Amino acid sequence: MTLSEITESVHVDAAPDVVWAVVTDVRRHPEFAGPKSITKAIEFDGPLELGARWVAHERFGPSRFDAPSEITAVDRGHDFGWVSFPPMKEENRGSGGRAYWDYHLEPENGGTRLSHHMRVEEPDRGALPMKAMYKVLNLPKKQRAAILTTLGNVKEAAEHRTGGG
Template sequence: MSDREVSASTVVAAAPAEVFELLADPRRHREFDGSGTVRTAVAGPPRLGPGARFGMAMHWGLPYRIRNTVVEFEEGSRIAWRHFGRHVWCYRLEPVPGGTRITESFDWGPSLSPWALEKWGAPARNLASIRATLRRLSDILGGPA
């Protein structure tokens, strides 16, 4: 973990493969998005893989579209993407008794302007969104057994 990264974890009752299938399907991202900004997938493959590019319709004050690229991919255990700003959203999955530990992180270290993200409060806002996302994933996939 870098000094410009925030993350949180939760445990769900689903197997890592089931969790990964949900995360790798951009058409389902709105279901678990805790930020409230994701609307729908507008371009890209139905299942993400290494280097995949996918576009999303978003809304934060105003509607906009963003294009993401998968920058980390380990089938069943890790998926991360970034957009033109270069900050990275990552999901790591770890099998645990009765389910999967999901850790989501937001790393603004690679950003084109990390200082601006800090000034605008992006780390704290993204940490709150991560926690909301993890609650939604737990609702969808079931809490720990």
């Protein structure tokens, strides 16, 4: 069952290949997400291909943990997607819920329409506490704000690369 699903988009005054280079620079994702993001650093040196994985070093309140992600879509210049798993032992991977993320790029008025989408699926077990946390902390509203922050920062980075904006 889906706990949260959000899509937002922005026009970027830069060509799709420039925007693509920015959104696929995985190690920069925490920078684009801003200081309120739980992701503080990403370890990724692999190729940009289906199944490639990285580890995100995250902090939620006083808790620090590592969460793996895996690339689920690479359509150069158009779509880049990945799934993030909560920190669990490898044999239980995916049973703790999943967060799906993607960027979609389309040429638009000499620039790019950049969409950012996320969908959070509840865990196989322990969904009730997670649902309560989503409601009490109003996480979907915070997630939407975070996506808008990310889009704004990606826009700025891409436009800065081309001198646009």
